[in-house]
Amino acid sequence: MASKKINITAAIITASVFSCLFGCSNIDNAPSEIADTTSEHTVVAERSAGQESIITTTEQTTESKPAIESDLPVLKGNLKFQGRHLYKNDIQWLVQSGSAAEFTVTGTNVSIVLTNTSSINDYSSRRPRYAVFLDEKLVRDKIITAPEENLILFEEESPRTANVKVMLLSEAAYGPVGIKDINIIGGDPELIKPLPDNDLAIEFIGDSITCGYGVDSDDGDDSFSTATENFSKSYAYIAAEELEADYSVVAYSGYGVISGYSSGGKNTEETIPQYYNITSTYKGYDEKWDASERKIDAVVINLGTNDTGYVYSDDPSTCNEFVKGYVSFLEDVRKANPEAAIICTVGLMGGGETIYPLIQKAVKEFNDDRTTCFLSKEMDIEKNGAGALWHPSEKTQKEYGHIIAEEIRKAISE
Numbered sequence: 231m232a233s234k235k236i237n238i239t240a241a242i243i244t245a246s247v248f249s250c251l252f253g254c255s256n257i258d259n260a261p262s263e264i265a266d267t268t269s270e271h272t273v274v275a276e277r278s279a280g281q282e283s284i285i286t287t288t289e290q291t292t293e294s295k296p297a298i299e300s301d302l303p304v305l306k307g308n309l310k311f312q313g314r315h316l317y318k319n320d321i322q323w324l325v326q327s328g329s330a331a332e333f334t335v336t337g338t339n340v341s342i343v344l345t346n347t348s349s350i351n352d353y354s355s356r357r358p359r360y361a362v363f364l365d366e367k368l369v370r371d372k373i374i375t376a377p378e379e380n381l382i383l384f385e386e387e388s389p390r391t392a393n394v395k396v397m398l399l400s401e402a403a404y405g406p407v408g409i410k411d412i413n414i415i416g417g418d419p420e421l422i423k424p425l426p427d428n429d430l431a432i433e434f435i436g437d438s439i440t441c442g443y444g445v446d447s448d449d450g451d452d453s454f455s456t457a458t459e460n461f462s463k464s465y466a467y468i469a470a471e472e473l474e475a476d477y478s479v480v481a482y483s484g485y486g487v488i489s490g491y492s493s494g495g496k497n498t499e500e501t502i503p504q505y506y507n508i509t510s511t512y513k514g515y516d517e518k519w520d521a522s523e524r525k526i527d528a529v530v531i532n533l534g535t536n537d538t539g540y541v542y543s544d545d546p547s548t549c550n551e552f553v554k555g556y557v558s559f560l561e562d563v564r565k566a567n568p569e570a571a572i573i574c575t576v577g578l579m580g581g582g583e584t585i586y587p588l589i590q591k592a593v594k595e596f597n598d599d600r601t602t603c604f605l606s607k608e609m610d611i612e613k614n615g616a617g618a619l620w621h622p623s624e625k626t627q628k629e630y631g632h633i634i635a636e637e638i639r640k641a642i643s644e
Contacts (some may be wrong), residue, residue, distance in 0.1 A: 264382045265362070265369035309333045309409075310424035312397075313478045314509045314519055321345060321408035324360075325510040327441045327479045328461040330397040331409055332425040337417025338389055341382040342396065342409065346374045348514060349405030355455035360407045361462060363395040371399070373457060374407060389417055393425060400456040401441040402510040403482055430475035431524055432638060433567065434466040435502060436532040438483035439578055442467075444618025445627055450611070452618040454483075463624050466530070468631025473638060478524065480506055487533050488555035489540035496540045502533060503559040507566070521566040528638050529567055531559075532606075534576040534585035543584045552585070556592035560601060571641035572598070577606035578622060578630060602641055606630070 313329035315322060322331060346358055354373065362370040364383050372379075384390055398407050412422065434440050442464035444454065452458065461467055461479070470477040480502065484491040490500025505511050509519045534552075541548040556574075563572060574593055576585050586605045593603045609616075614625040622630065 263370075263380070265364055265384065308422045308424055310427065311523075312476055314480070316406070316509045316515055316517060318515070321410050323406040323408045323515060324396065324398040325402055325406040325512065325515050326398070327401045327464070327481050328397060328399075328467055328477065329406075329479070330395055332393070332395045333412075334391060334393050334421075334423045334425060335383075335412065335414065335417070336389055336391040336421040337414040338387065339382070339385045339413075339415035340390075340392070340394075340417070341380055341413040342394070343378055343380050343411035343413065344374065344396070345378050345408040345410045346405060347377050348512070350374055350377065352404070355453075355457065356404050357400075357456060358398060358405045358407050359400040359456045359459065361397045361399050363393075363397070365392050366395075378410065380413075391421075397462065399442075399461050400459045401443075401461075401481060401483060402512055402515075404456050405512055406510065406515055427524075428474055428476045430473055430528070430642070431477065431526050432466075432470055432473070432475050433478045433526045433529045433570070434481065434532070435506070435529065435563070436466070436479075436481040437485050437502075437536055438481075439535070439622060440464060440466050440479065440481040440532055441483055442627065443483050444616075444621035445624050447618040448615055448623065449618070450616035450620040454618055458618050463627055465622075465627045465631035465634050468628055469530075469635040469638065472632065472635040475527075476524065478526065482511065484536055485533075486536035486540075487559060488552055489537050491536040492539035494539060497536075500536070503555065503562060506559070506562055526567045526570045528571045528573065528642050529563055530634060530638065531563065531572065531574045532576065532578075534589060535579050535581045538581050538584050541584060541588070543587075549588055552588050553592045553595065556589060557596050560592065560596045560598070564598065564601075570600070571638075571644070572601040573637055573641050574601070574603040575606045575634075575637070578609050578626075579620075580608060582606075582608060600641075600644075604637055606633070 310332040312332065314326045315329055316325055324330065344360065350357055357373045359373045361368060362381060370381055383394060384392065396409060442459055442461045444452065444458050445463045446458040446460050466477065466479060482502065485500045485502050487503065488501060490497035507519055508516050510516055537552060541552045543549065560572065574589050576589060582605055589603050593601055609622050609626045615623040617623050
């Protein structure tokens with residue numbers, strides 16, 4: 231893919247220049263915030279439509295400092311991406327659960343401008359949530375509430391070099407977060423560099439379990455909110471971290487293989503296979519995904535839980551339909567990842583008795599030496615509690631992440 235561009239503001243500006251230019255911020259919608267790298271974040275509750283959204287913010291704010299602007303083609307060559315992303319309207323969009331941009335930057339004053347214009351007017355429980363990490367420390371965890379949000383990562387007297395990661399915590403269905411600007415003062419914009427790739431790359435394909443749905447709640451009776459959906463606490467992210475691997479995700483809550491979540495009928499709209507080859511189902515960001523962008527070493531498919539509303543073990547026709555659909559999906563995954571180990575599983579939230587035998591049958595029919603399956607043990611709510619709407623708790627996700635990491639180790643060593 232060709233190099234992309236974002237605005238990079240870079241200059242060494244004296245105090246006299248600042249006094250002349252103060253107030254010329256390019257962010258009109260919200261004041262800048264300084265990343266709090268020394269103390270715990272403040273949790274702010276925002277209530278809307280009877281729901282409580284948790285927004286982690288920093289305690290200090292400051293006016294953004296202007297700088298001389300220049301364009302540099304850094305997006306493609308100077309940022310490392312985890313997961314699916316899309317360059318559109320001079321903005322690099324993070325579109326899937328856990329989609330992230332990582333880079334190293336040097337300067338005395340560095341800030342980033344994040345944007346969302348498509349879903350910030352939705353109910354507060356349905357707006358995108360993102361995180362920013364500075365040298366692996368979380369400095370912002372927030373639901374985006376303005377068309378543009380500016381975060382000053384650091385202000386130092388002498389140049390500092392730091393690693394930055396911006397991550398979409400909520401899932402694709404609730405909209406992307408875009409990186410619009412990287413602002414540098416007292417440094418060289420050409421020193422923006424992507425973090426190096428890890429040796430191992432894993433793709434996770436799943437549903438709400440993979441998205442980290444409800445993981446930041448400790449009450450199973452809580453309704454859904456993006457404020458409690460957190461991919462950084464998902465088993466997928468935990469497994470990738472344990473294996474020191476890069477990752478990519480395709481996951482949508484309620485989606486299945488041949489039927490999405492339903493109460494008996496067939497839900498054909500919410501199935502993963504029909505959307506596997508695009509960046510996102512979110513309108514305007516549903517472009518074809520180039521699977522060759524990153525070679526994948528292992529693929530974990532954790533699907534079938536939502537199919538149980540339609541597929542019944544005593545109904546041979548739906549069982550055969552599921553097997554046929556699963557085999558067809560395996561063919562698509564293998565085509566996109568010709569050298570990867572493929573690991574198929576289900577069971578954490580049920581489906582072990584109904585769906586897992588069908589997955590075993592599909593894997594056998596697929597007859598691929600590098601495709602395996604295992605049954606996930608159903609979560610223990612009495613022991614570990616539950617997240618929102620009885621989804622896996624943080625403790626369950628953590629335990630499951632270690633299990634998945636071990637299954638990946640076994641698969642890639644064979």
